[in-house]
Amino acid sequence: MDPLSAAERILAAIRAIPRGETAAYGVIAQRAGLPGRARLVARLLSQNDDPKLPWHRVLRSDGRSAFPPGTPHHEEQIKRLRREGVKLDDRGRVLAAKRTKSIDEEVWGGP
DNA sequence: CTCATGACTAGCT
């Protein structure tokens, strides 16, 4: 049986995002062994209550925040990302170069 | 059981 629940694998993948980098919902899901479950990742985040979870590093596939611009959540997310050195364009989009490249190694540490 | 909703995505126009 699975040593870790799907939810726990997803949370682990989110926690593994390095400071200053970001990852899309779909990427997190895939890394958790749940390809195509981006919405599950979103749902977990919406219900998560762990203040240690770097939820602000999780973005949509286009590099934008999942929250509508102008909302408190959106502002908070952008604020945290900037504080970590993440660069955004005028439209609040994270530069592609800063998006996650090898979360797999971050999570499962290669071998 | 069906229907609506949502911190999503990929593809098409």
Next chain:
DNA sequence: TAGCTAGCCATGA
């Protein structure tokens, strides 16, 4: 580049 659509799937009414 922006907007729309269909597909996705766990939850709750």
